[in-house]
Amino acid sequence: MAGSPESLSGQDVGSFAYLTIKDRIPQILTKVIDTLHRHKNEFFEKHGEEGTEAEKKAISLLSKLRNELQTDKPIIPLVEKFVDTDIWNQYLEYQQSLMNESDGKPRWFYSPWLFVECYMYRRIHEAIIQSPPIDDFDVFKESKEQNFFESQESVMTLCAYLQESMKAVEELGEEQLKGEFFKFLQVSLWGNKCDLSLSGGETSSQKNNLMNSLQDLQPFVLVNDSERLWSLLSNCKKTREKASVRVDIVLDNAGFELITDLVLADFLLSSKLATEIHFYGKMIPWFVSDTTIHDFNWVIKQVKHSNHKWTSKCGVDWANYIKMGRWVYHDHLFWTLPHEYWAMPQVAPDLYAELQKADVILFKGDLNYRKLTGDRKWAFTIPFHQVLNGFHPAPLCSLRTLKAEIQVGLQPGQGEELTASEPNWLTTGKYGIFQFDGPL
Ligand SMILES: O=P(O)(O)OC[C@@]1(O)O[C@H](CO)[C@@H](O)[C@@H]1O
Ligand SMILES: [Mn+2]
Numbered sequence: 109m110a111g112s113p114e115s116l117s118g119q120d121v122g123s124f125a126y127l128t129i130k131d132r133i134p135q136i137l138t139k140v141i142d143t144l145h146r147h148k149n150e151f152f153e154k155h156g157e158e159g160t161e162a163e164k165k166a167i168s169l170l171s172k173l174r175n176e177l178q179t180d181k182p183i184i185p186l187v188e189k190f191v192d193t194d195i196w197n198q199y200l201e202y203q204q205s206l207m208n209e210s211d212g213k214p215r216w217f218y219s220p221w222l223f224v225e226c227y228m229y230r231r232i233h234e235a236i237i238q239s240p241p242i243d244d245f246d247v248f249k250e251s252k253e254q255n256f257f258e259s260q261e262s263v264m265t266l267c268a269y270l271q272e273s274m275k276a277v278e279e280l281g282e283e284q285l286k287g288e289f290f291k292f293l294q295v296s297l298w299g300n301k302c303d304l305s306l307s308g309g310e311t312s313s314q315k316n317n318l319m320n321s322l323q324d325l326q327p328f329v330l331v332n333d334s335e336r337l338w339s340l341l342s343n344c345k346k347t348r349e350k351a352s353v354r355v356d357i358v359l360d361n362a363g364f365e366l367i368t369d370l371v372l373a374d375f376l377l378s379s380k381l382a383t384e385i386h387f388y389g390k391m392i393p394w395f396v397s398d399t400t401i402h403d404f405n406w407v408i409k410q411v412k413h414s415n416h417k418w419t420s421k422c423g424v425d426w427a428n429y430i431k432m433g434r435w436v437y438h439d440h441l442f443w444t445l446p447h448e449y450w451a452m453p454q455v456a457p458d459l460y461a462e463l464q465k466a467d468v469i470l471f472k473g474d475l476n477y478r479k480l481t482g483d484r485k486w487a488f489t490i491p492f493h494q495v496l497n498g499f500h501p502a503p504l505c506s507l508r509t510l511k512a513e514i515q516v517g518l519q520p521g522q523g524e525e526l527t528a529s530e531p532n533w534l535t536t537g538k539y540g541i542f543q544f545d546g547p548l
């Protein structure tokens with residue numbers, strides 16, 4: 109993108125990007141290798157000797173990857189044929205073309221962080237698909253499931269709250285409905301604290317009753333455009349110009365965060381603020397905790413079979429929404445490419461056209477924010493609209509807790525003040541935003 113500042117990168121020693129590449133990513137790779145080791149017997153029982161050989165192969169490919177990373181070797185093209193291999197390799201050439209003669213090839217600590225971090229997860233996938241018959245093994249499945257199970261108490265409280273709120277939803281006045289909407293939005297925002305890549309794959313579940321903490325968390329919302337979201341949706345409902353109101357949710361993490369998103373999606377339908385919800389997940393295991401179709405279906409099944417009355421009621425409703433086509437799940441390879449979102453119309457015109465059908469799009473989480481903004485060293489006060497660089501399929505809103513050194517659209521002085529009082533404010537997940545872009 110011409111005229112934009114530099115990308116965040118591992119070149120900046122001591123930055124969050126640098127520390128992620130130096131410490132967090134190798135730690136995740138080690139954990140992946142360990143997971144494969146631990147499933148050795150299972151692979152043997154399922155596939156015999158072939159399973160054992162496949163496990164060894166995957167581990168050796170992953171050890172090689174870890175070594176390339178730790179010794180800052182050039183980023184090499186993908187070799188295994190998969191639906192997105194050519195696009196990835198073209199992108200690699202593009203990164204190469206951005207470098208000066210003397211800079212040589214794209215490297216881990218030298219190239220844009222967004223690119224190398226996405227590339228790392230794509231290489232993990234390559235190691236797995238190069239190792240049949242274990243080529244459909246999700247190396248992060250266990251930790252995603254653990255996150256869900258450890259959040260059981262919170263899941264039940266949320267589901268009970270949703271069912272209670274729905275009983276009375278028809279009778280709510282405008283202001284009360286708005287209050288409930290804001291609650292479910294906040295739940296979905298703070299659900300984003302629970303990703304697993306930030307903690308190096310260690311558990312990061314929700315153990316408290318989030319509903320009771322919302323008030324206390326309010327001061328940590330740095331940008332709050334939720335009024336604009338409300339105006340948009342409540343106007344759609346009031347005017348009823350269209351038979352359908354469609355909200356699209358670009359999902360982030362499975363486990364507890366996914367529950368918070370599904371609860372919000374359910375509330376939107378029950379309150380008639382929306383008539384259909386479209387979800388977008390990842391086609392391959394991604395950034396440890398991101399949602400795949402398998403995770404999406406698994407979570408709904410778990411909720412449906414819960415022993416807790418209100419939780420299972422949610423599960424039954426959710427499965428019905430899917431059956432009736434009121435909830436639609438979409439897969440697209442674009443979400444696991446390294447591209448900034450402004451490139452979507454060229455790289456994935458079909459996906460862009462799909463998103464254009466939405467009345468509003470919610471982008472969950474930190475990685476989506478990095479891709480919306482291009483993961484660059486923007487000034488804190490630059491308008492969100494400007495950094496989107498023409499990416500505007502429909503009105504959109506980012507719901508993100510801050511876990512990377514990037515934030516735009518702040519008030520003058522706000523970022524500097526936070527830096528002075530809390531040097532790590534950008535990366536701990538303590539702060540959050542509802543940042544909207546759309547017609548005023
Ligand atoms: O998108 P999410 O799940 O909110 O966060 C993904 C994330 O944990 O991964 C990176 C660290 O590896 C950071 O950009 C970011 O904090
Ligand atoms: Mn994530």
